[in-house]
Amino acid sequence: MQIYFEEKTGTFHLTNSFYSYIIKILPNQQLGQLYFGKPVRHKESFDYLLEMASRSMSPCVFEGNGFFSLEQVKQEFPSYGTGDYRHPAVRIQQSNGSAITEFAYTGYEITSGKPALEGLPATYCEDDKEAMTLHVFLKDQLTGVKAELLYTVFEAVPALARSVRYTNEGEQAVLLDTAMSMNLDLPDSDYEFVQFSGAWARERFEHVNHLRPGIQSVESLRGHSSHHHNPFIILKRPDAGEQTGEALGFSLVYSGNFLAQAEVDNWGVTRVSMGINPYNFSWQLKSGDSFQTPEAVVVYSDRGLNHMSQSFHKLYAKRLARGVWRDKARPILINNWEATYFDFTEDKLVGIASQAKDLGVEMFVLDDGWFGQRVNDKAGLGDWVANPDRLANGITGLAERIDQMGMLFGLWFEPEMVNKDSDLYRAHPDWAIQTPGRNMTHGRNQYVLDFSRKEVVDYIYDAMAAILGNAKVSYVKWDMNRSITEAFSAVLPAEQQGEVMHRYILGLYDLYERLTQAFPHVLFESCASGGARFDPGLLYYAPQAWTSDCTDAVQRLKIQHGSSFCYPISSMGAHVSMSPNHQLFRSTPLKTRGNVACFGTFGYEMDLQLLSDEEKQEVVEQIKFMKEYRELLQFGTFYRLLSPFEGNFTSWMVVSEDKKTAIVGYYKVLNEVNGPFTRVFLAGLDPELDYQINGSAVQGGDELMNIGLITTDSSAGECKDKNLQSCDFDSRLYVLKAK
Ligand code: DGJ
DSSP states (O other), X not given: OEEEEETTTTEEXXXXXXXXXXXXXXXXXXXXXXXXXXXXXXXXXOGGGGOOOOOTTOOOSSTTOSSOOTTTSOBXXXXXXXSOOSOOSEEEEOTTSOOXXXXXXXXXXXXXXXXXXXXXXXXXXXXXXGEEEEEEEEEETTTTEXXXXXXXXXXXXXXXXXXXXXXXXXXXXXXXXXXXXXXXXXSOOOOEEEEEXXXXXXXXXXXXXXXXXXXXXXXXXXXXXXXXXXXXXXXXXXXXXXXXXXXXXXXXXXXXXXXXEEEEOTTSOEEEEXXXXXXXXXXXXXXXXXXXXXXXXXEEESBHHHHHHHHHHHHHHHHTSOSTTTTSOOOOEEEOHHHHTTOOOHHHHHHHHHHHHHHXXXXXXXXXXXBTTOSSTTBOTTOOSBXXXXXXXXXXXXXXXXXXXXXXXXXXXXXXXXXXXXXXXXXXXXXXXXXXXXXXXXXXXXXXXXXXXXXXXXXXXXXXXXXXXXXXXXXXXXXXXXXXXXXXXXXXXXXXXXXXXXXXXXXHHHHHHHHHHHOTTOEEEEOBTTBTTXXXXXHTTOSEEXXXXXXXXXXXXXXXXXXXXXXXXXXXXXXXXXXXXXXXOOOOOHHHXXXXXXXXXXXXXXXXXXXXXXXXXXXXXXXXXXXXXXXXHHHSEEEEEEOTTTSSEEEEEEEOTTSSEEEEEEEESSOOBTOOOOEEOOOXXXXXXXXXXXXXXXXXXXXXXXXXXXXXXXXXXXXXXTTTBOOTTOEEEEEEEEX
């Protein structure tokens, strides 16, 4: 890893063994982008990459020079209104109504390691030798606003972290209303734009479209990153697949309104920008104020999508997630939500926990409905005190009973919300976000607390800390079940109302930070009606997330497959639930439900007392398997082999670091009579080693990767042996061990 600066040509070259990233101070002192791709040897000048050409109708910066046009030149930190008509990285409203800025280079600094971003989640180093950071300073002289562009290169991962810090060194207040975290102009547009979109219970489905002139984007305006689009996109070459080819992943470490956009201009240049969604955003920067954007992480891969994903997994599992649980295999849990919904008593809960304990489960999680008057979804949110009618000895008493059974205890909260029917709302109706004189739109009968206000966050902190400090709680499921509407804060002046959505997220991060610091032993799992806030921002505080409210194994193939493009297996909450499934009403074999959930943090979301003895025995085996292999499943190198978005079969694989153990999951949606022969090409094995497959057949790593693992079924309709018969929604696991 190295960061070079060439004084004479004004060239910065950031490089490691994976990529080169080259930028240059332009003739007008703005910052230009020259190259991002496979590593190249360093030299003093790469000026030929400026590719300036005289084009009719292009506005030019210098009189008498028809070549230097901002709409022609590839840039790092573009603004609108001085010749570049593409979307900008920055826009600043000034007191005279102008929004023109000219950010010119003033200096740079190279530091070892990576600085923390104040109040925001971000990737980090444990040792300064792991990364280097370039700080480029630019200033708009007229307003006095300074921009510090931060670029971190990592030694061991093909990732580049970027963000911008603004400081108003001028006299007058200004309004920052576009503050993207990164801008990257790529020289051509022969890319496919891959996005991960969906809806509640159908999150992060993969969609692939070739770039075309104009804009392709995904965004959120909901106040959270959302079920609908994830703050993550990929630009891949059309010939790039899972194992080969060039792919660039762009991920925003942020949980609120975002925009991820690719704009193809008329000369085929692709501008990628990512950051806080500029729509409805503005931030007042008074003289002396600073504003830090969230961090964007770009990963470069010339070895296909699996390598890109593995790079994100490595960085996010080890240098974004924090705390004592970061490196630990996660406890196998049972959650009562789908078992009881709101209908439970303490004894009923203990019955569920005790059966689960007998089968090998390690942690019992009490979901929604334990506090205030919360007996349905119409009341109680905000009142974080146990309901004595349900829990006679409070959370402390129940946690004690669970502890005595030898299980860990976990608890559900939805800290950001309030029902009108609650003591909190009755005491502080103005704490719910609302716009004066307007209707208050509800979602699931609830309203959003104004987390942009410190006193609100303080109150919720105290309430949660009182529970966590007085009971043996090892895990918190932090839910969030609606989007924000009528965004407005009662305590901000008119000119600062554009700050509410971002201030809300800062308040959320503040609460997470305080709770994770005060209760470092607690494993936090984020959740937002399932996966509406499955984003890198929250991984910084909660190393795992509830991937989706859909627990159907077949739908989960797509959800977990889509999520795996950016997010590590250790971050994906995955549970075995009842059949027929509660969201899709589909019946699937218990085996398949287990085989899908084991590529995740694993648990059960059902009343195991309702199972037959035979099924209970199967659960015992699943748990035994998970305990033996969870370290590998959650932290091994993960490969996607077959995609549920492309056909009837899905296959995933994890390989241990020493390549001596691997697990392959193979899943079939519909059964076929007399189907074709099938085989799956494995990946990541040692070609020199021989592997025993499920304790019997032995094949070489070279064979398994080059010839493939034979997965042909005993054909349905012909096979009379019940043990070999296949069915719809069938699956298999293969454990490979080097001999
Ligand atoms: C939505 C979550 O995603 C579910 O798992 C469950 O916790 C419910 N909320 C409870 O209200």
